[in-house]
Amino acid sequence: xxxDSNMDREMILADFQAAINGVIPxxxxxxxxxxxxxxxxxxxxxxxxxxxxxxxxPSAPPSSESASASSSSSPPSSSIPAFCPxxxxxxxxxxxxxxxxxxxxxxxxxxxxxxxxxSTVGDIKSILETELQVPVSKMQLKGWKSGDVSDSTIxxxxxxxxxNSLYVLTPDIAPSAxxxxxxxxxxLSNQNYLLVISHREAQRDYSLNFPxxxxxxxxxxxxxxxxxxxxxxxxWDGWPASASDDSMTLASSGISYPCHHLTVCRRSSPxxxxxxxxxxxxxxxVSDSEGDDFEDAPEFxxxxxxxxxxxxxxxxxxxxxxxxxxxxxxxxxxxxxxxxRRYGDCHPVFYIGSLEAASQEAFYGKARDRKLLxxxxxxxxxxxxxxxxxxxxxxxxxxxxxxxxxxTWAWDVTKEANKARLLTMCTRHxxxxxxxxxxxxxxxxxxxxxxVMGKRTSNEVLNVIQGNTTVDxxxxxxxxxxxxxxxxxxxxxxxxxxxxxxxxxxxxxxxAYRLSLEADRKKREAQEREEAEQVHQERIRKEQEEERxxxxxxxxxxxxxxxxxxxxxxxxxxxxxxxxxxxLERRFLGSCKLQVLFDFIASKGYPSDEFxxxxxxxxxxxxxxxxxxxxxxxxxxxxxxxFLEAKE
Numbered sequence: 052x053x054x055d056s057n058m059d060r061e062m063i064l065a066d067f068q069a070a071i072n073g074v075i076p077x078x079x080x081x082x083x084x085x086x087x088x089x090x091x092x093x094x095x096x097x098x099x100x101x102x103x104x105x106x107x108x109p110s111a112p113p114s115s116e117s118a119s120a121s122s123s124s125s126p127p128s129s130s131i132p133a134f135c136p137x138x139x140x141x142x143x144x145x146x147x148x149x150x151x152x153x154x155x156x157x158x159x160x161x162x163x164x165x166x167x168x169x170s171t172v173g174d175i176k177s178i179l180e181t182e183l184q185v186p187v188s189k190m191q192l193k194g195w196k197s198g199d200v201s202d203s204t205i206x207x208x209x210x211x212x213x214x215n216s217l218y219v220l221t222p223d224i225a226p227s228a229x230x231x232x233x234x235x236x237x238x239l240s241n242q243n244y245l246l247v248i249s250h251r252e253a254q255r256d257y258s259l260n261f262p263x264x265x266x267x268x269x270x271x272x273x274x275x276x277x278x279x280x281x282x283x284x285x286x287w288d289g290w291p292a293s294a295s296d297d298s299m300t301l302a303s304s305g306i307s308y309p310c311h312h313l314t315v316c317r318r319s320s321p322x323x324x325x326x327x328x329x330x331x332x333x334x335x336x337v338s339d340s341e342g343d344d345f346e347d348a349p350e351f352x353x354x355x356x357x358x359x360x361x362x363x364x365x366x367x368x369x370x371x372x373x374x375x376x377x378x379x380x381x382x383x384x385x386x387x388x389x390x391x392r393r394y395g396d397c398h399p400v401f402y403i404g405s406l407e408a409a410s411q412e413a414f415y416g417k418a419r420d421r422k423l424l425x426x427x428x429x430x431x432x433x434x435x436x437x438x439x440x441x442x443x444x445x446x447x448x449x450x451x452x453x454x455x456x457x458x459t460w461a462w463d464v465t466k467e468a469n470k471a472r473l474l475t476m477c478t479r480h481x482x483x484x485x486x487x488x489x490x491x492x493x494x495x496x497x498x499x500x501x502x503v504m505g506k507r508t509s510n511e512v513l514n515v516i517q518g519n520t521t522v523d524x525x526x527x528x529x530x531x532x533x534x535x536x537x538x539x540x541x542x543x544x545x546x547x548x549x550x551x552x553x554x555x556x557x558x559x560x561x562x563a564y565r566l567s568l569e570a571d572r573k574k575r576e577a578q579e580r581e582e583a584e585q586v587h588q589e590r591i592r593k594e595q596e597e598e599r600x601x602x603x604x605x606x607x608x609x610x611x612x613x614x615x616x617x618x619x620x621x622x623x624x625x626x627x628x629x630x631x632x633x634x635l636e637r638r639f640l641g642s643c644k645l646q647v648l649f650d651f652i653a654s655k656g657y658p659s660d661e662f663x664x665x666x667x668x669x670x671x672x673x674x675x676x677x678x679x680x681x682x683x684x685x686x687x688x689x690x691x692x693x694f695l696e697a698k699e
Contacts (some may be wrong), residue, residue, distance in 0.1 A: 055084050070551075074448035117377075149467040150375075151211055155192075156245055156258050157183055157219040163473045168211070173202035179219065191220040193310065194247060213467060216247050218310050244301050245309055246270065250278050251316035263302035267294060270301070280317050289313035325546065371429050372463035379405040382469075386461055399425075399453040402460045406476045414505025415459040418543035423504055423513075423536050425453060427461040428473070428489070430497035435518030439498045446522050454531055457502075464497070481510050488515065500525075502532040504539065599656070605656035611647065613638050621689065623682045627652065627664070628694040641688045646678035648687075652695065662695045 118494035153164040153175060162182050176187045193199075194217035197209055232642060244265075257277060261270060267290070271282045289312055293305035353652045371389050376382035383403045390398055402409045406426075413424040427444070443449060453459050454697055464470040477486040481503065492499060493517075500516040513532045516525060614622050625648070628634050633654055639648065649659045664673040666687075673685065673693065682688050 083216060127445050148640065149207075149213065150471045151215065151470050152474075153181055153215045153217055154256075154258050155179060155217045155219060156260070157185070157221075159243070161258070161483070163474065163478050163486065165471045166206075168205075170205040170206055170457060171202065171208070172204045172253050175217075176202060183219065184288055185219065189221055189223045191222070192217055194218050194312075200636070212254045212256070213471075216256040218247075218258070240603040242302070242308065244306065244311060246306075247310060247312045248274060249312070249314045251314055258390050261301055263300060265298055265299070266297065267304060268297040269341070271297065274315055278315065280315065286316050286318040287313060288315075305421070317549055370463070370465065371431060372466075372469055374466040374644055375468050386463060389459075390440070392435075394445050397447065397450055398440075398445050399457075399459040401426075401427075401448055402458050406460060406462075406480055409458055409460040410480055410503075410505070410510065412508065413503075415686065418540060418547040421540060421543070422458045423532060424510075425459045426499075426501040426503060428497060428499040428501070429461065429463045429465070430494055431463070431465040432494050433497040433516065433518060434495065436498055439518040440522075443520065443522055443525050448526060449522065452526065452529055456529075456630050481512070485512055486620055488512070498548055502529070504532070504536050506539070539629055599658075602658075603654050603656060606650045610651055610654065611640075611643070614640050623685070623688040624690040625682075625687060626690070626692045628692070629655075629657065630662075630695055630697060639682055641683045642681050644678060645673065645676060645680050645682070645685055648682070649674070649678060657695050660698075665696055667692055669695065 104653060130257050130589050148167045150165060151168050155162045155164060155175075157179075160183070162179065166174060166178075172192065173187070176190055176192060179185065179190065182189050182197045187202075194215075195209065200209065239441075242263045243260050244263060246257075246261060248259060248261050249255070250257065257274075259273070268282075271285055271287075274280070274285065276284050287500065291305040318396075357398075367391055369392075372382050372386045376385070383401060387401045387403070392403070402412065404412075409424060414424045415421075429440075437642070460472050462469065464473055474486045474490060477489060485501075489499070489501075496517050496519070501512055502514040502516070504511050504513050512527055513535055516528055520528075542612060614620065616624075616638065617623060622638050623641050623643075624636070624638050626634055626636050635652070639651075652662070653659060659674050663675075665671065673687075676685055
């Protein structure tokens with residue numbers, strides 16, 4: 052049944068192509084000049100109008116003979132148009148706030164800036180100050196079509212298109228020494244010119260750098276590649292009068308240095324002029340002697356969904372992602388809910404969060420836990436969207452493989468504001484190359500699945516899978532990316548293990564060194580405490596000795612003089628043996644108190660509180676007798692031998 056549907060679809064497309072070729076054989080068409088420029092950017096299938104009109108689709112292709120005859124026999128009339136573009140029923144809503152994209156050139160460097168038209172020129176300079184490291188006070192922002200503007204000018208008041216090209220001049224900042232020296236050596240013939248070329252039909256500006264040796268013919272050929280306008284059909288404004296020969300180089304053409312503004316459009320045929328009063332707009336016919344292929348059927352305003360009768364259904368379809376959502380997590384929640392509503396609950400688990408958070412989750416954990424990042428970019432205006440989502444993204448094998456090996460992050464680029472926001476995020480996280488790659492894909496090449504691998508220095512896009520693929524091809528490319536990632540992951544795991552082993556050894560060495568220092572510190576502190584204690588004890592000992600010596604001297608001085616033996620008073624002669632074996636001998640009056648005897652012994656270094664004085668036989672402790680007794684009363688008269696003994 053699917054094959055029959057595909058066959059019917061191909062037959063209708065073939066009929067439609069043949070019908071167009073029958074009306075406009077061997078010619079290229081362009082859009083009428085009164086079509087809205089903004090409408091031409093809303094979709095890949097041509098300009099949209101708010102008026103509703105339909106064009107009949109022929110049921111069978113006319114023969115080549117009849118087509119040739121009709122085209123050669125009667126020229127198209129202004130009252131009866133050669134071809135009426137289908138006007139889609141979808142209305143274009145005016146928004147109060149638009150997203151504007153600026154491509155800013157500065158000294159061989161290009162910077163993308165995306166912001167709302169409610170911002171000011173000063174906001175652009177503030178962003179460029181961060182990106183280019185150039186102070187705002189020294190920055191001159193040039194390239195405005197309305198001339199120089201002030202920093203407080205609101206962008207909305209300038210009525211700018213969505214894509215703009217500007218350039219920065221810094222006359223107060225000299226270029227680097229190497230640049231100046233190189234420029235001096237090369238001369239004018241090797242300088243680069245910045246050509247800001249406005250494509251009038253597409254309302255788009257291209258900022259291109261060309262060497263001065265480039266010829267005007269080569270510039271026109273490059274523009275032909277960008278705009279799909281053959282060189283012979285290009286109509287230019289802005290070349291100086293001296294640039295009369297396409298073989299002239301830019302250096303000799305007389306254009307302004309370093310920047311020059313030009314305008315290009317497709318040259319219309321004077322014989323076939325659009326009649327603005329017609330109800331249905333004629334299509335300009337441009338002769339192509341080289342027999343170029345029929346160019347871009349979407350330029351005629353024919354929406355393929357209208358051909359297949361799907362216009363009303365697409366209008367009723369809820370957008371996959373709201374426009375200008377402030378929070379990326381909320382936008383992803385809406386995306387997931389709408390994806391599930393359209394295609395069922397069997398789909399990859401979309402990461403809810405910002406692209407930066409998804410990158411952190413995929414790339415910056417431990418090497419064993421890292422994964423590839425799959426960025427799914429959806430576009431509702433692509434005819435491949437439904438098939439890719441229902442048959443590829445919802446296939447059990449794809450869902451299982453993505454869930455196990457990838458962090459899947461999604462975004463909807465149907466709306467221009469959301470697409471500009473995505474390009475800004477990709478530029479910030481992956482570089483301008485990735486953003487430029489996404490920008491080059493046309494609407495009918497969506498959906499896209501970008502496979503991104505995190506590396507040590509930068510993130511690398513391994514693969515970009517377009518919507519025109521099969522389940523087997525998708526799985527093969529996912530597995531191929533996984534093989535590259537696995538090889539890189541094994542190296543990262545090995546490096547991480549070696550690094551952790553080195554760090555472990557270092558930590559052990561640091562811990563052993565710390566413990567050694569701690570032990571040395573404790574030992575040193577104990578030694579210092581011991582030395583301090585010794586010093587303290589020595590000081591106490593000296594103080595005690597000094598105190599004893601002072602007491603001894605005072606007692607010695609307080610002793611009464613030793614009496615003579617022939618004196619008239621009775622004298623007692625005492626002989627005292629010390630613990631060291633020495634003998635102390637002295638005479639005392641018999642009437643002397645025992646305290647005098649104790650003071651004599653203490654003056655010799657044997658205080659009574661540390662030693663006791665004993666008699667030999669019978670053994671008596673003299674220190675226990677009342678010191679007020681006399682020697683006679685204590686029976687230590689006329690002589691006695693005593694000995695000292697330390698108290699226990």
